[in-house]
Amino acid sequence: MKVVLENLTKVFPSRNKKAGGEVIAVNNFSFEIPDGKLIGLLGPSGCGKSTTLYMISGLQKPTSGKIFFGDDDITELTPENRGVGLVFQNYALYPHMTVKQNILFPLQNLKGADKLSKEVMLQRAYEAAKLVQIDELMERKPSELSGGQQQRVAIARALVKMPRVLLLDEPLSNLDARLRLQTREEIRRIQRETKITTIFVTHDQEEAMSISDMIVVMKLGVVQQIGAPQDVYDSPENLFVAKFLGTPPINVFDGTIKGGKVYIGEDAVLDAPGVEDQEVYVGVRPEGFELAEDGAFHCKLRSVEVMGRDVSIVSENACALTPVIRSIINADNKVDSSKEEVCFNLKAHKTFVFAKEKVTWSTAEEGKTLYNFNKGAQTLNAVYGAKTYELGTLLTDEDIAKLEKQAKQSLSPVAKFFVKQGKKILATAQAKVAPAVEFVQNIIPEKPALTGEITYKLAMGKNKDGETLYFAGGVDNARLCVTSDINLAVDLHAELITKNVEITKGKDTKSKTIVEGYHVYYLEGDKKVYPELNVANGENHEKRIFL
Amino acid sequence: MVDSKHKWKAWLFLSPSLVLLAVFTVWPIINTMIMAFSEGYSQMYALAGKSFQFGLGNFEFVAQYPKFIQYLKTTVLLCVLTVPISTILALLIAVALNSIKPLRKVLQTIYFLPYVTNSIAIGLVFSAMFNVIGNVSATNAQIESYGIINNILMAITGDKWINWINAGSPYWANITVMVIYIVWNALPFKILILLGGLQSVNKQYYDAAKVDGTSKARVLMRITVPLLSPMITYVVITGFMGGFKEYSSIVGIFGADMGPTGNPDAMNTIVGYVYDSLAANQEGLASAAALILFAIILAVTLINLQISKRNTHY
Incomplete structure (x- = not known):
């Protein structure tokens, strides 16, 4: 039937x-x-x-x-x-x-x-x-x-x-x-x-x-x-599908298409004739790497894991969205694990390029630059710790040094998070900001961290200018981050709880805001538990660009 | 176990409750036994220094006393009628309450009201509802007004009314009133227990039954009732226990005479007999009757448990 x-x-x-x-x-x-x-x-x-x-x-x-x-x-x-x-x-x-x-x-x-x-x-x-x-x-x-x-x-x-x-x-x-x-x-x-x-x-x-x-x-x-x-x-049609299927998961990089070539950082890894210049995500399956002395793609070698039939090369690249890149190659290829750098050629049929669609904020003012975490810009909406920073002020090096110090002293998971990302401080807030922001709704309801010390939430609100802001942090407004960047908020939320995230995108029906975010899951034993994400009506972002 | 060195401490800490239990629970039970087996025991004579012979005389007297047999009949009749009726009604109401969303809280509260209201007060209200004011004797009837039940009856049937509880009322009418009142009074507790049980039943059983095209009646009989069987057993057993001890409800409707005017004790029960004997300074007979009641309840409960063992699914 x-x-x-x-x-x-x-x-x-x-x-x-x-x-x-x-x-x-x-x-x-x-x-x-x-x-x-x-x-x-x-x-x-x-x-x-x-x-x-x-x-x-x-x-x-x-x-x-x-x-x-x-x-x-x-x-x-x-x-x-x-x-x-x-x-x-x-x-x-x-x-x-x-x-x-x-x-x-x-x-x-x-x-x-x-x-x-x-x-x-x-x-x-x-x-x-x-x-x-x-x-x-x-x-x-x-x-x-x-x-x-x-x-x-x-x-x-x-x-x-x-x-x-x-x-x-x-x-x-x-x-x-x-x-x-x-x-x-x-x-x-x-x-x-x-x-x-x-x-x-x-x-x-x-x-x-x-x-x-x-x-x-x-x-x-x-x-x-x-x-x-x-x-x-x-042949995944978009980044979500590419990421959802496959173990180990696909490796995703920030890339660009320039002059008919796909670049990851400085390395031109693939030809893309006739595709217009743009920012892209490049996804490479673990089996899509080919070890080559003169390979186009350069990565910092971290370790080599032997699995018998295959070897798994763990390496790093500044453009990768994950801390490590995992590539699986045939064990016949000998890898010199003492080397600093490892070079790959990418197999074209195992490499997928996805359009990077811009996140749009319907509530943001026209032409206003919103902070983009990945680009490392320095526009800062920040408040942290005892000191309150006005929204929109730039942090001085002194401020950042202070935060780094706090991070080193393990005083704040928030500060630690930012420092670990290797980026400058973005947007964090202490309780003082909260009253100025009208709370709208929880995106991920309150959930205790695995350590059980404090309950964290991810929520959405608006400031007096009507700009949509996201909160991540403790429900008691301690360790709170207020940011206009959902990615940042979700990243932090995940970090505060377990670090387990899956990228998703969706549209919040209430505020009509496109939310680019993550699925956070909690590990209960070996079982993944997904909190309900209060966004719906996802759109097909990160569509595959066929080269 | 407590270290033997500290055993005296354990007894010390336990002593307040042990003393209270001994005085208010253990001793009264023993005392009841003693009185029941002392033939013709009466406290007045005991205080005057009379001694009583040990024997089964009290039991023999009670068992052969015609009024006691009548009281026993009334008690059993009320029990046998009210427990099944109230249990089935409570089950249906609980299932209905569980399946509706709007007004559930309101209806739950309404059904629970009898539980928090004094039974004597409710009895008075019920007796007013069944009452007829005036002279109801057959030869010279002179009625002032009817209670609401007779008003409804007359509206339906034309001019027929029933002498429910007044002077000259028949036994079956009295029993009907008592059954209605006792069932109504017993419903809230049973609904509460059954509704609690229903809400803990996994909804997927009903989804599964729906996919399999199970009719409503079959869902009730094959799924709901078996899954609720522990609660139903509990409700039935406690229902019988309460039923055999029926007393205050009858006082509520008929007053301390335990029957309609001119026919006292028509509705009397075993507990009623215990009270009456106490009032007549015949503690020996009262104790014997109380022990007989205990034996009946014990036997019925054991039978109940035996039956439910086969039909209860824990």
Whole structure:
């Protein structure tokens, strides 16, 4: 059964009526899922993939758009009339029923002409159980099963009524690593055997790539790219997709296109004939580096990690957006780890160039220069520590020295952050600034740092001129940074908490401000937990420039 | 365990509560036993120095006393009627409350009101609702006014009214009033417990049931009730315990006579008998009746637990 989504949109009303701003969970999603395929919906938490799944199942009503199964428009149908099987993230097995009763339950609900005899029901239940290999466990209660077995029971319960479409919500997230590997192959096998069109949701790119026929990468409710896993990996359409797929992740550099060549810093790494001069991001997959004595791309060598088949070269480059560059090359290439510098040629098909779109601030005055962190400019809106700096004043070298001193004395994580970035101070504030700024809304709600000492937040506000400012720091207004640069605020927020960030972009619906920022996640054990980012309606920035 | 060297300290710290427990809980229980097994025990005679023979005489007397048998019947009847009715009603109301969003807080408060209101006061209000003022004797009826219930009845049926609680009222009418009153009074606590249970049930079970096309009745019987079974068991057991001790509600409606005018004790219960015996300085009989009541409640609770063991899913 093919599944067609037509301009599917889901808008959730705002939880906080005062702050306003509804959240667009899924924005204008159109896609045709071919019959009998396994499709992975992939994206960071809060990107709308689960909402999409629930709309297909009928548990949530789309705000607009249509869903077809085959040629039937099922948008208005209730879940039970759609013929879907849904496996919940935590399985939702009825705890008071045995495995057999759980699997029989959907069949016993059938009414009228569909009603089955007891024998047929039992036979169907055993067939489904055999398919997922749990026919030995039929008399047990869910609490007596392991996570993997529960998962199979849930799949059997979804399959027993022979659904037209099988939907799986984060099917592997509650399993341990080994079981996850095994179960994902199991899902693949079951899907192949039953040939039921299957859609599953995951935030784990490896999981999605390994078993899907096709993947759909989503971000902030907007589909970024659809395609076969290898195609999406080999040819990402924008920086987000490039960054989201691949382990180790893609290396991203600030670059420029000048006179038909792509430059990273001073090094001309690639030809770009006919492309107009502009600022770009250059993304290079770890396997896209080619070791060459006379290579065009120069990096400072940090270390060489031997992994047997491959070696991983860890190096540094001033233009890289990450502190280190990780490149993987064949172990046949001998690397002299005593050298200061390592030179690469970049493989053209593993190197992607993305347009750097300017962040626009609708509330900023025309022509006013906003601080750009990456360019190292010195326009400063700063206040820090005991001393209060007026917004817009330049910091003297003395001020900066003072901050560096504070950083060295480990007095302030904020000061430390700025110094570590190797940049001059930008915008920090102590409590004195806060009253002058009208608080608008939290972007990332308060969250305690891993050290547990203090609670940090990321918020947005406006000053008396109506300029949008971002806050990062403690909720008690200590260690607070006020800046017009969202990147800076998010960077700081991440630094204060865990340092774990993923770059995203979005538009804040309330202030109509384009927010270029990051997804910050917190590590709880090994699990990544994404806080809800209160921005929606992402736009496709950083589009790939095809050379 | 406490080091033996410091054991006396432990006892010292425990002593205030131990003393209080001994005086107000342990001793009264022992004393009740002693009185129950002292034939014809009465405190007045005991103070005068009379001694009593040990034996089962009190129990024999109570068990053969026709009024006690009648009181027992009334008690059991009230229990058997009110506990299932109130439990089922509470379950339905809790499920309904749990499924609505607007007005939930308001309705919750309204349903909880009986719990915080004095039962004697509510009894007076109920008796006013069922009351008939005037002379209701069959031969010479002279009615001044009717309570709201009879007014409604007459509006529906024309001119028929029922003598609910006044002089000459029939037993079934009295029981009906008591059942309505006791059920109404018992609802809030049960709703509270069941609603709390419902709110801790994972919503995904209902989503799963929805995807599987489960009808509302089946969701209630196959999912909600089993998942709520620990709470339902608790509510039923405490309901029976309370039901067998019914007393103040009857006082609330019929007054200390425990029955309509001219027919005192028509609605009396076991606890009522205990009070009456105490008032008549027959502590021996009162104690025996109290122990019989205890034995009944114990037996019913054990049966309840036995039944629920098979049907409760923790």
